[in-house]
Structure formats: C-alpha cells, structure tokens
Amino acid sequence: MASLAERFGIELPLVQAPMAGATTPELVAAVSNAGGLGSLGAGYTEPQAILDQAARVRALTDRPFALNLFVLPDDFAPDMAAVARARERLDALMEREGLAARSTVPARWAPRYSEQFAALCEARPALASFAFGLPTPAQMQELRRRDIRVIGTATTAAEARAWAEHGADAVCVQGAEAGGHRGGFLHAGETPLVGLFALVPLAVQAVAASGRGIPVIAAGGIMDGAGMLAAEVLGAAASQLGTAFLACPESSATAAWKHDLASAEDHRIATIRSFSGRAARGLRNRYVEAMEDAADELPPYPVLNALTAPLRRAAAAAGRADLISEWCGQAAALARPQPAAELVARLMHEYRLARRALAH
Ligand SMILES: Cc1cc2nc3c(=O)[nH]c(=O)nc-3n(C[C@H](O)[C@H](O)[C@H](O)COP(=O)(O)O)c2cc1C
Incomplete structure (x- = not known):
C-alpha cells in the first residue's frame, strides 16, 4: 500500500x-x-x-x-410537531438550569x-x-x-x-x-x-x-x-x-x-444522539442524563443540532461544560x-x- x-x-x-x-x-x-x-x-x-x-x-x-x-441534502423539512416538542423540553431544561437562552427555529437548519x-x-x-x-x-x-x-x-x-x-x-x-x-x-x-x-x-x-x-x-x-x-x-x-x-x-x-x-472515565464515554439527532461519541454529562428518556422522540440531524445550539452557546458562555456536547474518543483521559x-x-x-x- x-x-x-x-x-x-x-x-x-x-x-x-x-x-x-x-x-x-x-x-x-x-x-x-x-x-x-x-x-x-x-x-x-x-x-x-x-x-x-x-x-x-x-x-x-x-x-x-x-x-x-x-x-x-441542502434543505430539510422536519416534522414541526416534533420540533415543538423538542423545543419545550429544551426550554424547560434551560429554565431549570438557570440559563436565560431559549430555543428558536432558525432560518435554515444547517x-x-x-x-x-x-x-x-x-x-x-x-x-x-x-x-x-x-x-x-x-x-x-x-x-x-x-x-x-x-x-x-x-x-x-x-x-x-x-x-x-x-x-x-x-x-x-x-x-x-x-x-x-x-x-x-x-x-x-x-x-x-x-x-x-x-x-x-x-x-x-x-x-x-x-x-x-x-x-x-x-x-x-x-x-x-x-x-x-x-x-x-x-x-x-x-x-x-x-x-x-x-x-x-x-x-x-x-x-x-x-x-x-x-x-473522562472510559465507561462514561458513550454514543449520544440527544445533542444533534445523530449518533456521536462523547461524555455522558448532565445534559445527556436529563434528555435520556426523550432520545427516541427527538428530531433527526441537523434539526436537533440547530435547536440545541442556543442551549450549548449559553452553557459554554457560563462555563457549564456539563450541558454542552463534550465529544471525545474512548481514550480521552x-x-x-x-x-x-x-x-x-x-x-x-x-x-x-x-x-x-x-x-x-
Ligand atoms: C470534537 C470532535 C469533532 C469531530 N468532528 C468531525 C468532523 O467535523 N468531521 C469528521 O469527519 N470527523 C469528525 N470527528 C471524528 C474524527 O474525524 C475522528 O474519527 C475521531 O476523532 C477519531 O477518534 P479519537 O477522537 O478517539 O481520536 C470529530 C471528532 C471529535 C472528537
């Protein structure tokens, strides 16, 4: 080769x-x-x-x-009822965590x-x-x-x-x-x-x-x-x-x-769908645990990725890594x-x- x-x-x-x-x-x-x-x-x-x-x-x-x-694809036409349900979940989570941001429907999903x-x-x-x-x-x-x-x-x-x-x-x-x-x-x-x-x-x-x-x-x-x-x-x-x-x-x-x-302990590094709607490996942090039971109802990538962006931005600004997508491989430590x-x-x-x- x-x-x-x-x-x-x-x-x-x-x-x-x-x-x-x-x-x-x-x-x-x-x-x-x-x-x-x-x-x-x-x-x-x-x-x-x-x-x-x-x-x-x-x-x-x-x-x-x-x-x-x-x-x-260039464009996405998500199920807007699923989008509304996801937004409710995300907004409630931001409220509970003391983050002032709220989800929005962007002009384009990606x-x-x-x-x-x-x-x-x-x-x-x-x-x-x-x-x-x-x-x-x-x-x-x-x-x-x-x-x-x-x-x-x-x-x-x-x-x-x-x-x-x-x-x-x-x-x-x-x-x-x-x-x-x-x-x-x-x-x-x-x-x-x-x-x-x-x-x-x-x-x-x-x-x-x-x-x-x-x-x-x-x-x-x-x-x-x-x-x-x-x-x-x-x-x-x-x-x-x-x-x-x-x-x-x-x-x-x-x-x-x-x-x-x-x-990052190896057993806490998992395949996660709840940040973006597509499987990705990262740390099982507070956000992942809070969204665990919703994982199957959440919209697919890139729709969910766009919906979680305000939460991720606000959490990053507040130094709250436990609420952002902490992507990493299994040997991160x-x-x-x-x-x-x-x-x-x-x-x-x-x-x-x-x-x-x-x-x-
Ligand atoms: C934070 C992060 C973001 C990534 N983003 C991309 C990406 O944009 N495009 C891509 O092809 N792979 C992406 N990957 C996957 C890497 O290409 C690669 O498969 C992976 O990092 C290898 O595993 P390791 O992180 O254990 O080294 C990303 C990986 C990480 C950790």
Missing part, C-alpha cells in the same frame, strides 16, 4: 482529525508545518467563512492541508452543502475529506479537475469499499472508539460500531477487493505513538487523531471541556495538553521508540 508521503506529499503517517466546531486555522497549520496533515472541520461553517479560514491556513503554512465537509462544496472547490485545499455520505459523481469529477484529492470516511468494510469504488484517493476508517459523530452513510437505521482492531484489516481487504489499492487511515481511540504503530501493523497507512489534538491550546474546545477530558507541534513531535518520537522495541 502506497504511503501518504508518496501519494500526497505528507511526511508523517499522522492526520489531525477534522473537528467541526473545534479545529482552528492555527491548529491545522501547526500540524501541517510539523509534517502531519492538518484538517479543518468545516461541516458547520458557512461558505464565506470556509474561504476565510482556508486563506488563514494558507497564510500560516504552505504545506498540504485538508478541508472536511458533511455530505447532506449551511447548504452545495454552497459549502462550491467554497471548498474555490479554496482548493490539497485534500478534501467527507463524512456522512458520498459526493455525487459530478462533484468527484470537479474535485479531480481541480487536483483536490479525496479522503472518504467509512465506519464499515462495505463503506470503505464504496469509497474506493467511488474514486476516493484514501479512506479513513472510523472505529467505534472514535470521538464525535459517526461518519457512516450506508446502513440506514443502524449505527455500526465496529472496533478499530476489526475494522482496519476488514477495510484493507475490502479496498483491495475493489481493485483500487488506496491507503486506509485508522481513526478511533489512538492517543500515542504506540497506538499509531499498532494501526500500521494492522495494515493502516496512517493514523487520524482527534481527541489527542482537542486538548491542544490551538483547538477551540472550551476550557471547561478540555478540563473534563483529563478526568490519555490526552496530553500541549502545543500541536510539540504533540506531533512527541507522537512521532513514541512511534519510533515503539517501532524499535517491536524489532527487538
């Missing part, structure tokens, strides 16, 4: 995960400057801001970086994907990565025409194969351990939670069966150099780390969220808060030590 260095000119087998709402141009550029692949999570970002943030990354680095989008895609094309990063779905064949062609390489997100072997057959240049497999939203798209009504030890070799085999030997990138619970080497031994060309970089000063996660990562460039150097040092230890 070709290395990322050969394919994309990235020195190290290390990708900083795109994290919508938490990655900053400073974080992305620091990782790319250090020889890894920095990724800007732009799933929640309006088109003009995508252009502005990409320009800021460019001002900070001339190395390759990735821009990440969620593949979604930024329009087609407009975000056009901004991505204009920004022309070296790589584009996608979660929640496949771009259309015409969009894949457009990316190729602009020489933008594509990384697809897969949560199962079938999704890895689908990306390979769709023309992706690499596939990032997201194990069950991974923090943030599940990026899958093929298994409607299910939330596959395949562990990374099973998923990497299965995906390598599925990609090979497609006849396209594209690199497989491993994501989920990897926090140190030994984990990166383990992923490589299983057949991955590189590792993608999210939670490890969330703790960096360059990430825009709130101080209270970063603080909670250090003491292993995060080492330090500047991103130092973390990259440390990870690579550990990776080389682990490699040497394995050779003896």
